[in-house]
Amino acid sequence: xxxxxxxxxxxxxxxxxxxxxxxxxxxxxxxxxxxxxxxxxxxxxxxxxxxxxxxxxxxxxxxxxxxxxxxxxxxxxxxxxxxxxxxxxxxxxxxxxxxxxxxxxxxxxxxxxxxxxxxxxxxxxxxxxxxxxxxxxxxxxxxxxxxxxxxxxxxxxxxxxxxxxxxxxxxxxxxxxxxxxxxxxxxxxxxxxxxxxxxxxxxxxxxxxxxxxxxxxxxxxxxxxxxxxxxxxxxxxxxxxxxxxxxxxxxxxxxxxxxxxxxxxxxxxxxxxxxxxxxxxxxxxxxxxxxxxxxxxxxxxxxxxxxxxxxxxxxxxxxxxxxxxxxxxxxxxxxxxxxxxxxxxxxxxxxxxxxxxxxxxxxxxxxxxxxxxxxxxxxxxxxxxxxxxxxxxxxxxxxxxxxxxxxxxxxxxxxxxxxxxxxxxxxxxxxxxxxxxxxxxxxxxxxxxxxxxxxxxxxxxxxxxxxxxxxxxxxxxxxxxxxxxxxxxxxxxxxxxxxxxxxxxxxxxxxxxxxxxxxxxxxxxxxxxxxxxxxxxxxxxxxxxxxxxxxxxxxxxxxxxxxxxxxxxxxxxxxxxxxxxxxxxxxxxxxxxxxxxxxxxxxxxxxxxxxxxxxxxxxxxxxxxxxxxxxxxxxxxxx
Numbered sequence: 316x317x318x319x320x321x322x323x324x325x326x327x328x329x330x331x332x333x334x335x336x337x338x339x340x341x342x343x344x345x346x347x348x349x350x351x352x353x354x355x356x357x358x359x360x361x362x363x364x365x366x367x368x369x370x371x372x373x374x375x376x377x378x379x380x381x382x383x384x385x386x387x388x389x390x391x392x393x394x395x396x397x398x399x400x401x402x403x404x405x406x407x408x409x410x411x412x413x414x415x416x417x418x419x420x421x422x423x424x425x426x427x428x429x430x431x432x433x434x435x436x437x438x439x440x441x442x443x444x445x446x447x448x449x450x451x452x453x454x455x456x457x458x459x460x461x462x463x464x465x466x467x468x469x470x471x472x473x474x475x476x477x478x479x480x481x482x483x484x485x486x487x488x489x490x491x492x493x494x495x496x497x498x499x500x501x502x503x504x505x506x507x508x509x510x511x512x513x514x515x516x517x518x519x520x521x522x523x524x525x526x527x528x529x530x531x532x533x534x535x536x537x538x539x540x541x542x543x544x545x546x547x548x549x550x551x552x553x554x555x556x557x558x559x560x561x562x563x564x565x566x567x568x569x570x571x572x573x574x575x576x577x578x579x580x581x582x583x584x585x586x587x588x589x590x591x592x593x594x595x596x597x598x599x600x601x602x603x604x605x606x607x608x609x610x611x612x613x614x615x616x617x618x619x620x621x622x623x624x625x626x627x628x629x630x631x632x633x634x635x636x637x638x639x640x641x642x643x644x645x646x647x648x649x650x651x652x653x654x655x656x657x658x659x660x661x662x663x664x665x666x667x668x669x670x671x672x673x674x675x676x677x678x679x680x681x682x683x684x685x686x687x688x689x690x691x692x693x694x695x696x697x698x699x700x701x702x703x704x705x706x707x708x709x710x711x712x713x714x715x716x717x718x719x720x721x722x723x724x725x726x727x728x729x730x731x732x733x734x735x736x737x738x739x740x741x742x743x744x745x746x747x748x749x750x751x752x753x754x755x756x757x758x759x760x761x762x763x764x765x766x767x768x769x770x771x772x773x774x775x776x777x778x779x780x781x782x783x784x785x786x787x788x789x790x791x792x793x794x795x796x797x798x799x800x801x802x803x804x805x806x807x808x809x810x811x812x813x814x815x816x817x818x819x820x821x822x823x824x825x826x827x828x829x830x831x832x833x834x835x836x837x838x839x840x841x842x843x844x845x846x847x848x849x850x851x852x853x854x855x856x857x858x859x860x861x862x863x864x865x866x867x868x869x870x871x872x873x874x875x876x877x878x879x880x881x882x883x884x885x886x887x888x889x890x891x892x893x894x895x896x897x898x899x900x901x902x903x904x905x906x907x908x909x910x911x912x913x914x915x916x917x918x919x920x921x922x923x924x925x926x927x928x929x930x931x932x933x934x935x936x937x938x939x940x941x942x943x944x945x946x947x948x949x950x951x952x953x954x
Contacts, residue, residue: 351404443474457538498522499534519543527559615717619648691718749776804839826864832871840951850927853920858885882948890939899925
């Protein structure tokens, strides 16, 4: 009973005898649908290329089964509908896959072009005019016209320049224009520069096809006041290629990109993709030009991607590393940095890691005693800044800069030797002069006039000694090697208190009241005690020296946010407004109207203060009003 029901559901008798028996309608639909879905899922999962062996095998199995069933049972398993349904489903699935890939391609392609600076219409015309002006400086132009080839197969004028000297054009203007257009059409058709000599007025017409990436986008028509020189062909071809890139960029910027679901079947959509590729190729060409400019600079430069691959190494860096171009093909970033290992820079990987983690540059000096060379090294992180709101962007690579400091170091050493020599050679005779002058001053047997002269000699020799000491101290601070500075936790209020105690006799001698205004619980700073003490002493000395009698000099300390401030305030003559910015310069001395020049001042005291403070990461300040006093101060970062 059950067998009879299943048989009646599976097959439908057509007639007796040898005639075929077809499946039930719904069973046939189910078979075709199942086979089509199986083919579609296989192609969707593995792709058409990897799926075809399985699909061919399944089709052979289905065909063999259908033939066996047909032969022994005379039942038609609908082989033709199965083949059609399977093929159609595979085709539709593959079409859907192509559609998805095309959407991704279009999104990434147009997205990449949108992130580069596409010139606006006005900027594009400006660049074309700039190119025409360049040609006008090197060629005898009467007129220059840039034509753009439109989709309607016609020329459109996009830029035009009249030369400084224009030849007299004979005949009607329309005929001259038509001849120029025809000349440009011939140049576009042939892809070569076409020249035509106008015998009536001894001029030459030149048509240059504007081509880039084997695509002609327009033509350049030049009217010359003389014969065309064949040597200018290379120049015109290069300028024509640049104009073509500008026109392609301008044309792509004007296009409206629509999200067409069947865009991969559209010729227009395909042309837009080609235009985008042409724009990208043009930008890459210009960027290669920018990269080539790095080849001949005096500093060594290398650019590496974040996978360590070297993108660029200029000849100077290869020379510093004693490498040739062939050797760099097998080098990566760390292989290159290994050629610059020294006792200080012995772990390049640590330096690169620090740059990648913090984003801050790594800088150091590499000294090679065997080669008698010193290099300055800097490793920087390169970021993609285009299209980012914060202007920071994601990291895209690393830049290595190498500078030869050998000659600079030699000059510094020579300067240091000269200063040491000057210090020794000048101090020795000055000591003798000063000592003998003091002995003569103490001698009561010499005449009064001679005693006056000897006193002047003693004072001047002492002033010269102070000048030399201050000059040497400032020079020492300005040296690149500042490892002699020993920074320790230092309380500035204690430094001020000691200085006031030391200079109190000097202030009393001049009848000046020296006052301290300390701050309570002042945090320490990291500083060299001797240098900071000398800086504060210079400020207090100046305040006492230039303050009138019976005035007050106040030295105060205060905590301001993350810094500690030391302030020295006097009630002296003040600093003129035109001198406020210059008092920190070396050897500058303020000259006040109606006062004699201060011969005892070296003009180095305030310069020394600034050098010391800035070396400690602080800042100096001045608040002064002429006739009412001055307030000199500086700040240092707190611990």
